[in-house]
Amino acid sequence: MSELASxxxxxxxxxxxxxxxxASGFAVAPEQLxxxxxxxxxxxxxxxxxxxxxxxxxxxxxxxxxxxFDALFDEVxxxxxxxxxxxxxxxDMPTAYDAGEFEMMPDAGEEDPSGAEASLAERLFARRFDGxxxxxxxxxxxxxxxxxxxxxxxxxxxxxGREPDPRRAFREMLRKDGEITQLPRRIRQMRQRRVLLLxxxxxxxxxxxxxxLRLGHALVQAAEQVEVFTLxxxxxxxxxxxxxxxxxxALALASGLVADWDGGTRLGEALQVFLSVPRFxxxxxxxxxxxxSDGLERGGPEALVSAMLRLHGLAWSVLWLTPLAADxxxxxxxxxxxxILPMIDRLGxxxxxxxxxxxxxxxxxxxxxxxxxxx
Amino acid sequence: xTVRRSIMGIDGPEPLAKxxxxxxxxxxxxxxxxxxxxxxxxxxxxxxxxxGVGKTEAAKALASVLGRELVxxxxxxxxxxxxxxxxxxFPRQMLAxxxxxxxxxxxxxxxxxxxxPMLQALQAPRDRILLIDEIDxxxxxxxxxxxEFLSDFTISIPERGTVRAAERPxxxxxxxxxxxxxxxxxxxxxxxxxGYPDPVLxxxxxxxxxxxxxxxxxxxxxxAVGKLRAEPLAKPPGVAETVEWAExxxxxxxxxxxxxxxxxxxxxxxxxxxDDLAFIAPRLDAILMGTAA
Numbered sequence: 146m147s148e149l150a151s152x153x154x155x156x157x158x159x160x161x162x163x164x165x166x167x168a169s170g171f172a173v174a175p176e177q178l179x180x181x182x183x184x185x186x187x188x189x190x191x192x193x194x195x196x197x198x199x200x201x202x203x204x205x206x207x208x209x210x211x212x213x214f215d216a217l218f219d220e221v222x223x224x225x226x227x228x229x230x231x232x233x234x235x236x237d238m239p240t241a242y243d244a245g246e247f248e249m250m251p252d253a254g255e256e257d258p259s260g261a262e263a264s265l266a267e268r269l270f271a272r273r274f275d276g277x278x279x280x281x282x283x284x285x286x287x288x289x290x291x292x293x294x295x296x297x298x299x300x301x302x303x304x305x306g307r308e309p310d311p312r313r314a315f316r317e318m319l320r321k322d323g324e325i326t327q328l329p330r331r332i333r334q335m336r337q338r339r340v341l342l343l344x345x346x347x348x349x350x351x352x353x354x355x356x357x358l359r360l361g362h363a364l365v366q367a368a369e370q371v372e373v374f375t376l377x378x379x380x381x382x383x384x385x386x387x388x389x390x391x392x393x394x395a396l397a398l399a400s401g402l403v404a405d406w407d408g409g410t411r412l413g414e415a416l417q418v419f420l421s422v423p424r425f426x427x428x429x430x431x432x433x434x435x436x437x438s439d440g441l442e443r444g445g446p447e448a449l450v451s452a453m454l455r456l457h458g459l460a461w462s463v464l465w466l467t468p469l470a471a472d473x474x475x476x477x478x479x480x481x482x483x484x485i486l487p488m489i490d491r492l493g494x495x496x497x498x499x500x501x502x503x504x505x506x507x508x509x510x511x512x513x514x515x516x517x518x519x520x
Numbered sequence: 521x522t523v524r525r526s527i528m529g530i531d532g533p534e535p536l537a538k539x540x541x542x543x544x545x546x547x548x549x550x551x552x553x554x555x556x557x558x559x560x561x562x563x564x565x566x567x568x569x570x571x572g573v574g575k576t577e578a579a580k581a582l583a584s585v586l587g588r589e590l591v592x593x594x595x596x597x598x599x600x601x602x603x604x605x606x607x608x609x610f611p612r613q614m615l616a617x618x619x620x621x622x623x624x625x626x627x628x629x630x631x632x633x634x635x636x637p638m639l640q641a642l643q644a645p646r647d648r649i650l651l652i653d654e655i656d657x658x659x660x661x662x663x664x665x666x667x668e669f670l671s672d673f674t675i676s677i678p679e680r681g682t683v684r685a686a687e688r689p690x691x692x693x694x695x696x697x698x699x700x701x702x703x704x705x706x707x708x709x710x711x712x713x714x715g716y717p718d719p720v721l722x723x724x725x726x727x728x729x730x731x732x733x734x735x736x737x738x739x740x741x742x743x744a745v746g747k748l749r750a751e752p753l754a755k756p757p758g759v760a761e762t763v764e765w766a767e768x769x770x771x772x773x774x775x776x777x778x779x780x781x782x783x784x785x786x787x788x789x790x791x792x793x794x795d796d797l798a799f800i801a802p803r804l805d806a807i808l809m810g811t812a813a
Contacts, residue, residue, distance in 0.1 A: 187557065188532070315614070423703075430660065
């Protein structure tokens, strides 16, 4: 606040408005505030309506957040008091947790101080992995680099394409006095799409989480650009732990990081936290997003729906694997899952690591079917 | 930031709205403000909205108000730099080499440069407006590339050096919001969300666009479309559909179809999805009832 005091007085509300917006999660760049101030100067301003219109045009809130934006505007420029509960952070939002390089070795059993002032009784305990599916994981790791979806790169490179490469042909001709013996061709480069694996580690998914993390490890090792998060009452990024070559070491690290094994399910809120961290949300942009969850949501589905709507907009495709779909007669019936069906490209079987591996290998652009399980 | 208070005699949102109206486009207050600010601040204008609310029309109207040519770049997945910026005319270059023989020929002169929309806009910013249409259809790589273009307004051609615009060209971007645009792109633009117009405004638009439609018909059509938009349809009708429906119903009526039936028979211009039609069919009369009174 001390910097605000040194500003010319008329500018103070504009700066305060920027800060209020940022506090509520609007991304406002300094440049946008400058533009806003310039715009207000341009418009006169004859009335506060001009100021509001300038704010809307230059800061450009997404249409679904317009009301919130206007309320903040009123608060700063008109001095209206806000109703506290409307925009404040809900007290028991799940917290995001990303272990940096320096905290790679948490003591087993120690609660992470940064996480969880959750009001629910989180059952925090670390646990050990066991089991053995070496052969499956080996086969999966060999097949997956070729099977993952690809995107076209913007760059054309020399290759055996159909399209002639005029630039190289021309250079060739300059070198050879205008004659050309072979027409160079070019081809569009292909890159693997990012893959984002979101693993539900809540109590109802208990049976499968060990196997799933092992599969996640195989995926991280075999493919490029893979990110793995666990969702429960908390959001935890385990990619860095899974980057360890040795599977046992990686899983030991990961199981130490994840503190909310077998806790309650707050999928929607955990996803919202995931999306509210820009760096995390960026992982899902243009990516193949694989969610491993039974979609059994505690409480209403609104948080999950709004989070999935955003995720659907960001991602290339969303593949939702639920262990319940192992039964052929399965139909999405829970309210939460039913309401997010339109945001999912395929609802598949996530019964065991083998089924998950089959789904991931089989899901490429050509076989992107509409959710076969919709009612 | 260079600020021009008046552009071709337009010195505020209200005069701009008036000129747009003269160009057959009815802009609400928000759009006029955003467009004026974009012109005055020299920033690109980003228009978002559902399909058919008149985003592209707004760009066309703005071009005609400013008396400039509209250069349109339609985005699609896989749009590459050579079709967006410039290309060398290789066949002509090769012919030139053969004709020249031993003589020197400058192969990288204007003669062999094929300018695509973005370069065209840079070359003559005073005569052209660049419309980058449906940016949400392009891929992320193109969007990232656009960032550079929109902040500097330069294009570098390795053989020629950098082309710089004499002044900031007017650029309009539109998006249907089928996916979220990058925050960095939104930040560089003046933003406006075009929603469905309110009934009074929409009736005015129908009257302006389709001169054969009577005022009463326009009002009825707008009311019916308003009800249709409230239904959970796959493709809610846009403003363009409203205009077409009013026009089609009027034509049918002139050929002797009585009023409520004319609306029902022309339903195909409004709802263009079999599932939507089947969904609405049983209640179509009820929806039209209020309008046929």
